[in-house]
Amino acid sequence: MKTPFYNKLAYIGLYLAILCLLSVLAFHFPEYLSNPQLRDVYDVNQLRLILLSSLYLAFGMGLIALIFSRKKGLALATVLVAAAATVLGGSAVEVQIPIQQKPIYLSLDLIILDLLFMSLLFVPLERIFYLRRQRFLREGLAIDLSHYALNHLLMGGVFVLIVWPGNWIHQHIFQDRVPHLTQQMPLWLQVLGILFIADFAQYWIHRSFHKRPRWWQFHKIHHSTMKMDWLASSRLHIGDVIITRAFSYIPIVCLGFSQAAVQLYLPIVAVQALFVHSNVRFHFGLLRYILTTPVVHHWHHSSDPKALDKNFAVTFSFIDVMFGTFYAPRVWPETYGLYREKISNSFMKQLVYPFVEQLRKPKA
Ligand SMILES: [Zn+2]
Ligand SMILES: [Zn+2]
Numbered sequence: 001m002k003t004p005f006y007n008k009l010a011y012i013g014l015y016l017a018i019l020c021l022l023s024v025l026a027f028h029f030p031e032y033l034s035n036p037q038l039r040d041v042y043d044v045n046q047l048r049l050i051l052l053s054s055l056y057l058a059f060g061m062g063l064i065a066l067i068f069s070r071k072k073g074l075a076l077a078t079v080l081v082a083a084a085a086t087v088l089g090g091s092a093v094e095v096q097i098p099i100q101q102k103p104i105y106l107s108l109d110l111i112i113l114d115l116l117f118m119s120l121l122f123v124p125l126e127r128i129f130y131l132r133r134q135r136f137l138r139e140g141l142a143i144d145l146s147h148y149a150l151n152h153l154l155m156g157g158v159f160v161l162i163v164w165p166g167n168w169i170h171q172h173i174f175q176d177r178v179p180h181l182t183q184q185m186p187l188w189l190q191v192l193g194i195l196f197i198a199d200f201a202q203y204w205i206h207r208s209f210h211k212r213p214r215w216w217q218f219h220k221i222h223h224s225t226m227k228m229d230w231l232a233s234s235r236l237h238i239g240d241v242i243i244t245r246a247f248s249y250i251p252i253v254c255l256g257f258s259q260a261a262v263q264l265y266l267p268i269v270a271v272q273a274l275f276v277h278s279n280v281r282f283h284f285g286l287l288r289y290i291l292t293t294p295v296v297h298h299w300h301h302s303s304d305p306k307a308l309d310k311n312f313a314v315t316f317s318f319i320d321v322m323f324g325t326f327y328a329p330r331v332w333p334e335t336y337g338l339y340r341e342k343i344s345n346s347f348m349k350q351l352v353y354p355f356v357e358q359l360r361k362p363k364a
Helices: 003-028 044-068 072-087 108-128 141-153 155-174 187-211 213-219 230-234 238-254 259-277 285-289 294-300 318-322 347-360
Strands: none
Touching: 003 044, 003 072, 003 108, 044 072, 108 141, 108 230, 108 259, 141 155, 141 230, 141 238, 141 347, 155 238, 187 213, 187 238, 187 259, 187 318, 213 238, 213 347, 230 259, 259 294
């Protein structure tokens, strides 16, 4: 039996125990710590079951690690955090229905569910099919997680800003003038249509973020990552997130796609965005000329001058092929990050950086 295995068990157990503790807090204060739109989608009883199983699992991992692991402190922390989650009510916390939703709230439930499902998918994938061996607690992880936490916790407010321009244009310009042919299409075709239209819009916004100096101050934060993996996708300035998604949403709402299609599209694009950043060695051969695969987006993050301002599409790389911005040789890039530019490694400084730069620089 190898010790490192038990150390990993302690890390995974602690991660799970923290998610459990956060879940219990969200159950206690749903009016402050959960997203009302998301609550309509999930089944609370299923979440209670997942929470209960996760608590057992975290306890079990903590206890095994306590006996066999050398990281006794980490193992003890796992057991204590899981115990705290249980003492605070565990999966049995009563929720007062109806929930008196507060106008200002944090989408903690989104973070917990997203982290749980995405780590279940990507951690094993990157362990088995890794492109480069890198520690999970890698350089820059804290910054990525900070951007991730902020962008997800404020999703309630961010969501309002994302859908507002699209809904306004639809209501004041397009409504009743656009025949809702899209809703009569089969669901799979609508999802495919949204994937293409949103990516087409995203392509031009992304290209603008690279070409316009003022916009670049926001987007260069995404390009400051030196290590690629699924969490590197989270390093996005909140302004970048709002602008990109708002513009991508405009054609979706104006063309009248059904809500069912939009709800199917969202998890697909979320997984795809993480997948193209992930530390996996999938090449996909000639398919990379049609679909954006990890090698295509890894080149987008490369600091190699040949790859600068290339590969803007996130889903369909043929959009890049069409507009002459495709660059993805069969080999993987060797260096990542900004080209001849620097940015602070502090999350707070990155957050204010674009605004400070706007004041400092003359108009472009
Ligand atoms: Zn970019
Ligand atoms: Zn990226």
